[in-house]
Amino acid sequence: MDSLSSSQAKKLVLLSQGLPPKKKAQGSAISHTLSAIEQLGYIQIDTISVIQRAHHHTLWNRNPRYQLNHIDELVENREVFEYWSHAAAYLPMRDYRFSLYRKQAFKTGALSHWYKPNHELMKSVIQRIESEGPLMAKDFEGERKHKGGWGGKPAKQALETLFMQGDLMVSSRSNFHKVYDLTQRVVPETIDSSVPTAGEYARYLVTQFLKANGLGLAAEMSYLLKNTKPLVMKALSEMLEEGSVVQISVNGLAYFVLPGFLDLLNRPLARSKLKILSPFDNLLIQRKRMQALFGYNYLLECYVPEPKRQFGYFCLPILWQGELVGRMDCKVDRKTSVLNINNLVVEGAVEKWGSSKQESFVQALREELTGFMDFNQAQELIIHKANLAGING
Template sequence: MLTFTFLSKLILHGYMSLKKESLSLREAQKLVLLSQRLPTPKVVGSAQDATLSSIEHLGYVQIDTISVIERAHHHTLYNRNSRYKSAHLEELIADKKVFEYWAHAASYLPMTDYRFTLPRKQAIASGKQKHWYKRDTKLMQSVAERIKTEGPLMAKDFDKKGKKHGEWKTAPTKQALENLFMEGELMISKRVNFHKVYDLTERVLPSSLNTTTPTDDEYGKFLVKKYLRANGLGKLTEMTYLIKNTKPLVSHALENMLADGEIAQIHVGDNMYYILPESYELLNKPLTRKKLNILSPFDNLLIQRKRTSEIFGFDYLLECYVPQHKRIHGYFTLPILWDGKLVARMDSKVDRKKKVLHIHQLTLEPSLRNTETFADAFNKELQLFMEFNNCISVLLHRTVPSSFRFESESRFPHLVIQ
């Protein structure tokens, strides 16, 4: 009987029949985009199922509080599912198919991956991994007891007049809730006006869910496979990005998986990456280059800025954290993907009362050449993006370079140029 390792090596040999030891930058970009499901792929089944499939494939979708346009988690999913609705997340949480926890940041994760959050939770609970709030064990017990007795509660249900203190300027009970959440005693059962509603973990989890703690080998291999499926190519530092205490586990998993033929190594220029053998198939698939995507700053494709620079030659800084007088591109710039490249960035804000999408500045990359075709693709997506943000018109204030123009109002009837 053939062993798994031997079969893996046979499969790897099949995928490597072209003896590719390196990829061109263009091939690497294509592989990454198709792995990220960008541009927006055609989806089958219900719209909600497509949303769940996107979360399961990506592994996480980052949550962010900035709301100058539609929030980041909705924006990221909109770019993977053309039929996406913001209600999908609420429904998937209610159906216990998605939950909130920490990836590299606060995120929505697929419930099927729940057990792989346990190593972090146990490390925090045992004190092996630090959390940003100090533990007040007595207060944590009191808070947990109230939720056990009264049912799901929000932070505002505790100490409405309590003083905020500490470097985080949060109420003690809020800190207790977050500690219990990070340690795994509590989960977020839903959100109300974006406020977290906390409940006991056992009341949130599906009864049939596997809640066994993975071994170190299982956890390391999980992190490798999850990253490579969603991103196509990856380095050790990328797979462990902001995930504390995982580098030794992932490094060990990479060594074993490479020896067993479960992964391969590939060079892109001077950089060496790991790749799943089956990912080579993506190089034979077409990449839709006509479709344009306006991306969130927190999109999974972009979240590691060094990687984005190395693979796409796109240096990106979210300038909302930069003093106004030092900003170059604007407060909340959205990278624009077209023709398989990151070709522009758009500083945007929604006026929700007037339902106007303001583009304060649209900046084209110097490498962008075919601006007329780009303008057509941009206009087509802009209409959809406007609807996604519940707007009825778009006001463009400035373009860089200033010579870039939308020449015909009849071609762009919804776009008002100042």
């Protein structure tokens, strides 16, 4: 088995992830956004808004020309749709077929939803949307309760159950609230809607993960996808035997890669370009993977009681020189248009960096913060705390 150095493995991962992005991309800005979603396979949706939400942040980091209306336009144009990957996400419509495997599992009971199906209520919800057009959960509030129950909460549960099993899709969002419509009115007729076999679904998971991430383990390809790891392992065994995946050793672990993908290592990596990442960025979402490949130990502390937080409520990992070198806790005060960096921490023995490396880092951070402020519609920057001298200058 061939092997890669730790540095080569990181480079392969970053190039596959599109980080840092190329200076000049072909085509329109919105086509670049679609290409990024198709390359990554999904973009996680998150509601935390202390800075721009994670789905916008993740795409902005790969498309310098990204605009906040891109996702809505892509959904409206039926080039992107909402469903679950390991969490709520935007996915490319070209991959719609592969969402059907899980949708069928929810519909047949092979996978259990967190809501118990109320079939009478679900039927009523479908009938209303069929006759009235796209509706939100609030459109069902205040309905007179009948047998089986109306009311906001039961209707919301019915909508989400129908969404998870594929009868409804999110046709748009209004003030970030889901607008539901019948699936047949959302999916273009040109899209393949045949349900994949278990084998086809597993091969899709393997191939998409490796295209987006460069290299991977079976557990990473089935991350938070219930009942899929045995399918993925079977697919990997078959694909390894036929040569459609190969294995490579990194730090003593046998990772899978797609044949020819190691040729990416011949391309340059924009190491001097610094990127401020979202905690929900595709690169970072699997914390154990980041620990193994990058030696980066990360915990999102917004879910940790304040007295127990080590770095801050919403720390953003910092990528520079092909490494994850720090984190900064940020919040935008939208009333005053101020980007507050509450805590900036550079990893490891900062004092051993040397003045030249420290100056290069500070310059790269300043350059990136200029764009980051624009992206977050901030006009002023305040750094309250940092462990690197000269960062406030």
